[in-house]
Every structure is written in structure tokens, then in C-alpha cells.
Amino acid sequence: MDTLFVALALILAGGVAGLCLARQFTFMKLVTIATTSVGCGIGLVFTLPRLLSGVAVPAVSYRWLHIFTLSFNVDSIALFFLLPIFLISPLALLYSFNYLENREKKIRVGVNYFFFAVLVASMALVVMATNMITFILAWEVMSLSSFFLVIYDYQVKANRQAGYLYFIFAQGGAMFIFAAFALVYSHSASFDFAGFAAIDDFTKLIAFLLILIGCGSKAGILPLHIWLPYAHPAAPSHVSAVMSGVMIKIGIYGIVRFYLLLAPTAVIFGQITIALGILSGILGVVYALGQHDIKRLLAYHSVENIGIILLGLGVGMLGAASGNKTMAAFGFAGGLLHVLNHSLFKSLLFMGAGAVIQQTGTAMIDRLGGLLKKMPLTGKCFLVGSISISGLPPFNGFISEFLIYYGAFYGLSLSGVSFIFSALVIISLAIIGGLAATCFSKVVGIVFLGEPRDVSVPSASEAGSSMVLAQVVLAVTCFVIGVWPDYLVRAAFHASRAIPVIADFEVTRVMPIMVNVSRTAALFLFLLVVVTVVRKLFYVAKDSSQAGTWGCGFTQPTVRMQYTGTSYADSVLDFFRPFVKIQKKYAGINNIFPEGVSYDTHTEDIFASGLNRFIARPITSLLERLHWIQHGNIHLYIGYIVLTIMVLLCFL
Amino acid sequence: MESILSFCFAVLLAPLFPVVIQKVKAGFAGKQGPPWLINYYTVAKLLRKGSVYSTSTSFVFKLGPVVSFAASLLLLLFFPWVGIAPICSFHGDVIMLFYLMGMGRFFTILAALDTASPFEGMGAAREAFFSVLAEASIFCVLILFFRLTGSLSFAEFFVGTSVLNLMDAHGALLLLVVVALYIVMLTENSRVPVDDPATHLELTMIHEVMILDNSGPDLALIEIGSWFKLLFYSAFITSLINPFQADNVLVNGLFFYAVVTFIYITIGVVESITARYRMDVVPKFILTSSILVFLGTILTLGFI
Numbered sequence: 001m002d003t004l005f006v007a008l009a010l011i012l013a014g015g016v017a018g019l020c021l022a023r024q025f026t027f028m029k030l031v032t033i034a035t036t037s038v039g040c041g042i043g044l045v046f047t048l049p050r051l052l053s054g055v056a057v058p059a060v061s062y063r064w065l066h067i068f069t070l071s072f073n074v075d076s077i078a079l080f081f082l083l084p085i086f087l088i089s090p091l092a093l094l095y096s097f098n099y100l101e102n103r104e105k106k107i108r109v110g111v112n113y114f115f116f117a118v119l120v121a122s123m124a125l126v127v128m129a130t131n132m133i134t135f136i137l138a139w140e141v142m143s144l145s146s147f148f149l150v151i152y153d154y155q156v157k158a159n160r161q162a163g164y165l166y167f168i169f170a171q172g173g174a175m176f177i178f179a180a181f182a183l184v185y186s187h188s189a190s191f192d193f194a195g196f197a198a199i200d201d202f203t204k205l206i207a208f209l210l211i212l213i214g215c216g217s218k219a220g221i222l223p224l225h226i227w228l229p230y231a232h233p234a235a236p237s238h239v240s241a242v243m244s245g246v247m248i249k250i251g252i253y254g255i256v257r258f259y260l261l262l263a264p265t266a267v268i269f270g271q272i273t274i275a276l277g278i279l280s281g282i283l284g285v286v287y288a289l290g291q292h293d294i295k296r297l298l299a300y301h302s303v304e305n306i307g308i309i310l311l312g313l314g315v316g317m318l319g320a321a322s323g324n325k326t327m328a329a330f331g332f333a334g335g336l337l338h339v340l341n342h343s344l345f346k347s348l349l350f351m352g353a354g355a356v357i358q359q360t361g362t363a364m365i366d367r368l369g370g371l372l373k374k375m376p377l378t379g380k381c382f383l384v385g386s387i388s389i390s391g392l393p394p395f396n397g398f399i400s401e402f403l404i405y406y407g408a409f410y411g412l413s414l415s416g417v418s419f420i421f422s423a424l425v426i427i428s429l430a431i432i433g434g435l436a437a438t439c440f441s442k443v444v445g446i447v448f449l450g451e452p453r454d455v456s457v458p459s460a461s462e463a464g465s466s467m468v469l470a471q472v473v474l475a476v477t478c479f480v481i482g483v484w485p486d487y488l489v490r491a492a493f494h495a496s497r498a499i500p501v502i503a504d505f506e507v508t509r510v511m512p513i514m515v516n517v518s519r520t521a522a523l524f525l526f527l528l529v530v531v532t533v534v535r536k537l538f539y540v541a542k543d544s545s546q547a548g549t550w551g552c553g554f555t556q557p558t559v560r561m562q563y564t565g566t567s568y569a570d571s572v573l574d575f576f577r578p579f580v581k582i583q584k585k586y587a588g589i590n591n592i593f594p595e596g597v598s599y600d601t602h603t604e605d606i607f608a609s610g611l612n613r614f615i616a617r618p619i620t621s622l623l624e625r626l627h628w629i630q631h632g633n634i635h636l637y638i639g640y641i642v643l644t645i646m647v648l649l650c651f652l
Numbered sequence: 653m654e655s656i657l658s659f660c661f662a663v664l665l666a667p668l669f670p671v672v673i674q675k676v677k678a679g680f681a682g683k684q685g686p687p688w689l690i691n692y693y694t695v696a697k698l699l700r701k702g703s704v705y706s707t708s709t710s711f712v713f714k715l716g717p718v719v720s721f722a723a724s725l726l727l728l729l730f731f732p733w734v735g736i737a738p739i740c741s742f743h744g745d746v747i748m749l750f751y752l753m754g755m756g757r758f759f760t761i762l763a764a765l766d767t768a769s770p771f772e773g774m775g776a777a778r779e780a781f782f783s784v785l786a787e788a789s790i791f792c793v794l795i796l797f798f799r800l801t802g803s804l805s806f807a808e809f810f811v812g813t814s815v816l817n818l819m820d821a822h823g824a825l826l827l828l829v830v831v832a833l834y835i836v837m838l839t840e841n842s843r844v845p846v847d848d849p850a851t852h853l854e855l856t857m858i859h860e861v862m863i864l865d866n867s868g869p870d871l872a873l874i875e876i877g878s879w880f881k882l883l884f885y886s887a888f889i890t891s892l893i894n895p896f897q898a899d900n901v902l903v904n905g906l907f908f909y910a911v912v913t914f915i916y917i918t919i920g921v922v923e924s925i926t927a928r929y930r931m932d933v934v935p936k937f938i939l940t941s942s943i944l945v946f947l948g949t950i951l952t953l954g955f956i
Contacts, residue, residue: 369768370708370768372710372712373710383712387755387758390754390758391751392751392752392754392755392758393748393751393752393755398748398751401751402744402747402748402751405744405747406744406747406804409794409795409798409804412795412798412799413802415953416953419953423792423795423946423949426791426794426795427788427791427792427795427942427946429791430787430788430790430791431784431787431788433751433754433787434754434780434783434784434785434787434788435784437754437757437758437780437784438780438781438784440758441758441761441762441765441776441780442780444762444765445761445762445764445765445766445773445776446765449710449712449762449765449766449768450708450765450766450767450768451708451768512742513742513743513744516742516743516744516745517742517744517748519740520726520740520742520745520748520752523726523729523740524722524723524726524752527722527725527726528718528719528722531718531721531722531725531873532718535717535718535869535870535873538699538868538869539702539703539868539869542701542702542703542868543702544702544703544704544705544868545702545704545705546704546705546706546707547704547705547706547707548706548707548708549706549707549708549709549767549768549769549865550706550769550864550865551769552769552771552854552864557769557770559768561770562768562769562770562773563765563770563772563773563774563776563777567773567774567777568773568776568777568780569777570777571777571778571781571931572780572781572784575781575935
């Protein structure tokens, strides 16, 4: 345990160094990145062996402010969630070395590194916390530090608004967690997590729902996802990588942790989780398809992947509640493994998007094109990330989706409603997988392939070497996990043994299946190599010439005629019309000599507009009527405070 | 040994069957149709040629045909031809195989977008959309099969004594599956009424327009891959409806391929007597298949 605290201290020391040394720009970056990465490295060295061996770590607790106790412990679930924190953060920092290059903003960069380190440390502390006080403290530090990371470019108004939106969701979510804790405290009169198991079934359900809202607003479960598509485009890309790759998973951690603590036995918990998973998964990817901004698109894909993770966890909960061990073990392990896999490929994709935006100065998909030739390594890594996130073998996204499928198929032997839920999980996973492949063939195909669509976009070149290195490491990891999943699958199953029902589940039962999966992946790669060689042989001593693309008889093609992301996604969006409103503005051809033709589409998120219309606006109009309370007169403010204290004293 | 032989036989025969469709269509039109070995000649011709590459393309364009071919070939390795155990098989392989097909499709789409041609982009968008719906149907079928047999691999479905067959107790449910699979087959293999491979206008094509820029051995790989895929789907349906079960492998094989030929004939008939649907009707057509199978799965709740 002390090793972990040393690691966290080093991470924080790196952050403080960023603040102190901000004037020596490059030196500061080197020191900060090195120190924080060493801290994360120590954390990894601590985490990995314990995860695979299953050795228990002793718990520790400290007194704080004389009346509170801060207590920490890491069980197998916590160890598993520490893995992405310590794995992704150093890579994001490595990426930032070339990404944050603006010397004029060196103080701001220093502050950014400080809050980054605080975020990493607080995420680890959330995972390690074992009582309410510790959890909520770490949770708040995590929310606040990430808020400051989001508003890095605070001079842009849209970024400040995105930051406030995130702040509202983070604090509003925390309120619900407070409510859940208060509910449990009122039954158990103890800040300890052990109190959760002692409450009655109905209160458990209420507490779980409160936790779902609280942690769900952090994780980005639909309809609490609204901050994601605003915060991610506003934040710098290495921050988006960590926030989307790691931080929103802490929300998932909260759900898993409190599910474990509540130890419910009813099927309703699994059913709610599955229903939310289906909603987030399918609508997340549909909204992603409609986006024009590459980082907003990726943000919606986080919603989709949170949906997949929830499907896995829901299958696990349903299996645990109905005593179906295979279903429970595969569901939980699949959900957990997807947490790790998503953190890998999503941070990879955000890094790629950041490199594209840095090089071209635009995030608009429909203005880009042909970047693979100008940024070959970034393009290839982005391709790998896209295949992985689409869940296609032989890359890592498939492995976790396969486990969830497997669990859900075993759920089909249940009867009645549980059967329907299992079947729905399978069908939605298939639809999500297909739509994700559609969406990422759109991103790769429009941004990296073809020809540049807008000549006014400046010519790009390969991103800085530290940025490329971070992406290559992540891309290779995605591939390695896809072909040799054994270790991580084992780790995921070990981690899910924290769930009492499947504590005795033999991991050896799973391994033959994984061996077969990796053999099939290897066979596929072997076939690929053989076919490539054979193809090469047929081209030996033949002249392959270059020419323009066949325009089907049209002799004057321009790059503006290429298919765009908007047109590519149009028919799919049309299919989901009740959920997606597309506003089209078309100023068409009216005169004999056409001029000023324009076409503009905007995909409306019905949850965001609904929230705006039914919650945000009524609240603001109500608050405007109370405006007279805020008059700026300091004497009366003191009067308010005195009045409040007097009223509160009456309750004591 | 039998497994390898049956696999090789399937691979070698795959180019022959599509001619059945062409012959039927020619018969309807009062023509003779191409020679029976036309596809072998085509492959030989394409392999002799070189290629012209668009200046817009990158390595992804060359990778497209290779990936889609490898995926289709792998599919044949896992399928039990004539009820003989396949070369490779494991519990859960169907999930992986349909995802590998998705991988092949992903690269076909990327290769099409790589050419910067608006026509190919259009084809790619349609292919991506329709295959999402077809995939949902396929997984509905897998749900029903798991419900009936508890198996998750082609070998478990079709090899041995307790195989899925129309003649068995659950035949009524499988009838729904057969209809659904037939629709999926037409979709996934770009046949009428979803797509018309023989149309003259690029704007109305789906699959054919995506490979406009491919030539030479690359085009040969794509063509062979699509014949494999069509043979796979018709063999899938054949395994479900084939009523003949003899002790002799050769007799079995004869019956099996006779039913396969019958399915190709029906495709030819469908292509001759129907027109391609309008693009906005196609999703409804494909959704019919998933609704049919989902109905089947719900029916299992009452019977099993």
C-alpha cells in the first residue's frame, strides 16, 4: 500500500514541479513528464502482479481533522481500475510534450500539468477509497481538477461555456452521490462502506438509482451525457484522452463498487443497467454519426462505449441475480475488460484527432481528406484505433465484446423477461458494432483517405515525434491484446471474482475459448500474409500504372464532388429519425445565374434540447425572478448569514 | 482428411455456381448465357493483367481486396461442408466469423472511399447501412439457434446426429429462419432486389460501384471472395433445408450440392422476375428478416 502512496506522491510532485518551473518551458515539461511517469510506472509495477496473482493488499486508514477517518484499500476490482489510470496517463503526458508547444502560454501550461497530476492522483484515490468521506473527497478533487483542465483555453467563450456545463453536471452528479450516501448513513449511522449491505431491499434500489444518476453523469450515460460533446472539443487533446479514456471510467467504477457493496439479489438491477446500456450504446453511436466535429464525434462514441460496458455489467448482474454463473462471470469480465480496452483505443483516437487539428487547424471532418499520405504514422494509428473501437477482430475491442456476447448467449437459457433482456443485449451489440464500423469508416475514409475536400485548409505534415510515439505504443497495445488476450482476460476474470456469486468461478474454464479466439486471429493474420504474398507474386514483372480515379465518364471531377461525412451518414440518420433531428438549411438555386448556394446541416441531440427546454430554461426564468436577493449590499449579505445560522440553530 | 477434401471441393466449385444464376437469367431472356466455365476464364484473365491505380489512393486501397478475400476464405474453413466436420471450429466461432466478415467489409468500404470518387462513396454508404441491418438479422438467427440447441458454432449446428434441420421437431421455426437467411443472403451478396449487379447506371449500384477502380489480380481477389461468400450463404441455407441424409459421403455430397444448385436457381428466378427495390424500401425489406426471426425466438419461449 505504501508503494501506491509513494507513486501518488511522485505524480503530485511532478505536478508541483510544473507549477514551480513554468518559466523554463522545455525543462519544466521534461521534469514534469518524467516525474509523473515514474510515479505511474511504480503504480503499474505495484498493480499488475497483484492483479494476476490475486494477493490481498492490507487496508490502511488515517485520522483527518480529528473526527473523520480516511481509509484506503485495494481489492481486485480497484486494482483493475488502477490499470488504465497508470497506463494511459504517462502516454498522454508523453503526447503533450510536443502537443503543448505554445511558449507564450507557459504559465498556463504549467498550471495545466499541475491539474493533470492532481486529476491522476485523485482518480487513483477514488478507486482506493473505502469509506464515504474518502470517496467523496477524492471524487470532488477529481471533478474540480478536470474542470480546470477543460477550460485551458478559457479566452474562447465556447470553451468557458463547455466548462460551466461540465461543472454543473459534475456537481449535480455529486449531489446525487451525496444523497445516496445520506440515505445509507441514515440506516447504518456509519461512514464506512460496510453499511451499504445492511439496508433493506427497497432502499437498496433507491440508493442504486441515485448512484446510477450520480456516477452516470460522470460516466456519460444517456441522457446524462450532454456535457461530453461540449467538454471534449474544448479541452486540449491529451486531456480529452485521459478524461474520455480514464476519468469517465471512474464513473463506471462507482457503479460497480456500489453494486458490490449493496450486494443486491433482485434481477431489476441488471435490467435497469441493461436498458441504460442499450439506450446509451445505440443512440450514442447514432448521434456520433451525425457529428461534423471530429472530437464531438469521438465524445459521442464514449457514450456508446459506456453503453457497451453497461451491457456487459448488466449481463453480469442479471446472471448473478439468476444464479447463472457463466453468464455472470463472462458479463462482468467483458464489461471490465472493455473499460481497459476503451481507455486504450479512445485515448489513441483522441490523440490522433488532436494531431489532425494541430496540423490542419480545423476539426471539421467534411473539410479534411487525404491526410494518410501527409501524416502516415498518425493515419495508420488512427486506422488501428478505428478498427479496435468498431470491435473488429483481430484487435482488442473484439475480445471484450466477444466476452459480453458469450455471457449474453448463456443468458438465453433463462426464461421470461431475463431471456428477452439477454436477446436484446445480443441484438443491440450487433447493431452497435455495425454502426460503429459505419461511423469509423466515415471518419477514416473522409479524414484520412481520398483527396483534401477544402483547398483552404493548410497542408499538413506528420505530428511531433512524442505525439507519434504515444500513438504507436497505444496502437501496438491494441493489436497485441487482440491477438494474445490471455493475460488481460485472466486479469478481468480475476477482478470480477470480487463479486461473491462468481468468487469460485474457475478461470481455467475460459482459457480454452480464448486460446481458440487467438488462434483464429492468428490464422486470419496468416491468411492475410499468404494472400498478400500471392498477390505480390502476381504483380511481379507487370506494369502498374497511375491514373486519375474513374469518374464514370465525367471528365471534369473536382475534390468538392467527393462524398462527405454528412452525405455518408445521411441514410442511417434518416432511419433513426424520431431520435435524431436533422436541421437542414439549403439556400438553393433560384435564378438563371446561380449564386451563393449554401447547404448546412445540424444534428440535434433531443436529450440536450429537451434538457434545455424543460429543465434549464424554467430554472433560469425562476432564478431571474429571485434576482432581487442579489443586490451587492454587503451588510445585508452578512444579515443573510446570521439569519441562516439562526434558522439552523433551531433545528439542533 | 474428409474435412480438407470437402473444403477444397467447395473452394474449387465456388466460381462455378454463379453461372447457374446467369444461365437461368439468360433462359428467361431467351438467350444462351455464358459458358459454364466463364468465371474460371475471368479469373485467369484478371490474374494475367496488371493494374491501374488512381493517384488518389493509398495502401488502404491495395489492402481492401486482400482483407475481404482472407475473411471470406476463413469463413469457408469453419463451415461444415456436406455435414462433414470443418477443418477449424470452436464453441463461439460464429460470433468471431461474422465479425471477421465485418472486418472484410470495413476494408472494402475504406478502399472505396480511398478513391475519392463520389460514386464509390455512395456505394460505400449504402453497403455500410444495409449490412448493419443484415448483421442484426444474423444475430437474431444465432439467438434462435442457441435457444434450440445451445450451440455457438457451425460445426455444432450441422455436424452429428442432433443437427438443425427443417425436418425436425422445430422445423416450423426454422422455416422462418430460412426465409430470413434468404433475405440476408440477397443483401450481403448484393443481389436483386437489394442491389442489381448487372445494371447500367453506377448511381443505382451498391457493391459493383465500390470496386470500379479495382483491376487485375486485385479485382480477381474481390470476385473470388464474393463467390465464396455467396456459396457460404447458400450452403448455410442448404444445411437447414437439405432433407436427404445417406450413409455414403459421396451420395450426401451429391444431394447437398443439388440443393445448393437449387438455391442458385431460385436466385436466378428472383432476379429475372423482380426489379430492384427503391433505396428507401430496402431497409424495410431487410428488417422483415430480423422481425421474422425475432418472432421465432419469442415463439421458443412457449415451446421449449
